[in-house]
Amino acid sequence: MLSASVVATVVLIFHVIGVLAALHAVMTVRTAPGAIAWAGSLVMMPYFALVPYLIFGRSRFAGYVNARRFNDDRLREIRHGMTPADREARSACVVHAPEQVCMRALPRLTGMPCLANNDVRLLVNGTATFDAIFKAVAAATQVVIVQFFIVHDDVLGRRLQALLCERAQAGVKVYFLYDSIGCHALPRGYVKTLLAAGVEARAFSTHRGFVNRFQLNFRNHRKLVVVDGAQAFVGGHNVGVEYLGQRPPLAPWRDTHISVRGSAVLDLQMAFAEDWYWAAREVPYLLMPPPEEVGRMTCQVVPTGPADAQETCSLFFVEAIQAAKHRVWITSPYFVPDEAVFAVLRLAVLRGVDVRILIPARPDHLVVFAASTLYAHQAVTAGIKLYRYQPGFLHQKVILIDDDAAAIGTANLDNRSFRLNFELMVMTADRAFAGQVAEMLEADFALARRIGVEEFLRAPAPLRVAMHVAKLFAPIL
Known part of the structure; x- marks a missing residue:
């Protein structure tokens, strides 16, 4: 049986760590109610609060901020490597004073410009979305970017896997990024098959640094497919038959995706590049969108996350x-x-x-x-x-x-x-x-x-x- 002095020492250690964690919460949790809740529970009940705080408590993904700095340096090199015609075409698309009030603060908030010369089309529900994505990927000749929060090893997931493997073996550069928690049920064999075919596959994870090893927050919830730098797909669908409305009791599934062509596709690639750099420590191969006019729509890409300076x-x-x-x-x-x-x-x-x-x-x-x-x-x-x-x-x-x-x-x-x-x-x-x-x-x-x-x-x-x-x-x- 443990002596009273040992028990007292353990309790003291818990409370000291709890106080230190509470100070960390006060300094890092963005909202006052959240900081108060964590600090109070860590000081008063450290035995119960320390583990949940390690898993859920931190509100800033600091490591991503550091990775972003290096990634941004590389992306600047890519921008400087653009031809004069590329830079001129990009500058010509920038909208400095959007008519819509809802877009005026977004360039400064996101660090990305508001851009003209785009065409956006609705893709309603899963069948229309994945038919369009698979058709575009099958026609890819240079680069395919695929990023999803959830990928299942089911009929739809295996269709995607086979298509990516086929394109990679045909000489197309294929990037596949998936969230490690969202895809916790994805078998290792699924990714090994992609890697064996030449697909660059990585998991987005918070496993950088000891404390982040326990994090379930900071999930990468983005869903993005980009083909040859010319067409992108963004929206709510993940990869699984439930998104086709084939899994009760939630069926039929109601979701919306969009297809994007034009100047905004480069900014969507830039958002992916930050995520890929965190996962792989390399900048992916990016392509400028075709210079010709594709549409008259103005678009603003809005990537958001816990590493942002503002909410x-x-x-x-x-x-x-x-x-x-x-x-x-x-x-x-x-x-x-x-x-x-x-x-x-x-x-x-x-x-x-x-x-x-x-x-x-x-x-x-x-x-x-x-x-x-x-x-x-x-x-x-x-x-x-x-x-x-x-x-x-x-x-x-x-x-x-x-x-x-x-x-x-x-x-x-x-x-x-x-x-x-x-x-x-x-x-x-x-x-x-x-x-x-x-x-x-x-x-x-x-x-x-x-x-x-x-x-x-x-x-x-x-x-x-x-x-x-x-x-x-x-x-x-």
Whole structure:
């Protein structure tokens, strides 16, 4: 049996480490409520809080910041290596004063310019998305970039694997980047097959440094495919048959991707280059988009993540919402907004803006669904129109601002996307495309049920308590 002095020493060590971790939390956690919650629990209950803090607590991906500096130096070399014609074509596409208010702060926020000469097309649901991706990849002659949060070793995943192997063996440079946590169930043999065929395959992981070894945060949630520097695909789909609507009980699956051609494709490659540099410590081979005119759309690429100097994703939502004059429609599988986004949503209602948010009727994560239900009740009481999509699970991430701007990508309306995940959105300015997005969302709203205050009030008391408890976990949901 342990002596009292040994037990006292162990307890003292725990409390000393807890105090040090609390000081770390105060210095690094970005939000005051989060810092208070972590610091209090680490000081008072270090035996229970230290391990969760190692796994979830850190809010900055510092190692990525250092890697980004080296990567940016290499990318500058690539830019300097452009021909005068390339630089001239790039400069000619830069839009210095976008007409759309929602895009004016984004170049300085992201460090990427707002660009003209683009064509963006909607890809609604999985079949249209993967048919387009596979067709483009099959025709690749130089470089293929593939990045997904989740890849399953199922029928769809094996189709992708076979296609990438075929292109690599044909002499195409193929990059395959996957998230180590999102793909935790992906067999090692899947990646070994890719490597054996000549595909450059890497896992995005936080396993750099001892403390990061325990991290489950800082997931790379981006989904991006780029073919020959000319065409890119961005959106909500991962790789798996559920994204084709073939896996109950969430089927049919509702999601949206976009196909992008034009000057913005280079910026999408730049975002990938940062992630690839972190995983492989090398800059991938990038191609300039073809110089010819492909469209009249203006686009702003918005990569966001925990290594940003500011909370780029949250500020992106704030900028989009506060710019709306008569409507802002948002679809997201999760509704767990931070205080800034929730405040600007309520202010938009007070300005007379038609604020609509579409969320799922079916849960894929029970805790998130419970917290979303409570936030939905608070939003409804503030005049925000909340809807639940009825046919199946809703996974798309779309924002429509007025009649001339829309954004589509990977970011959810939750704190995990705002502060913990690496995300990728594309903001577009084009009245015709915004009209297509509006038609798509109108069809989705027609299949939805509007949420009333009774959804929360009529819930059993234990369930309402559970919703409030779930809300306490909002900073990591």
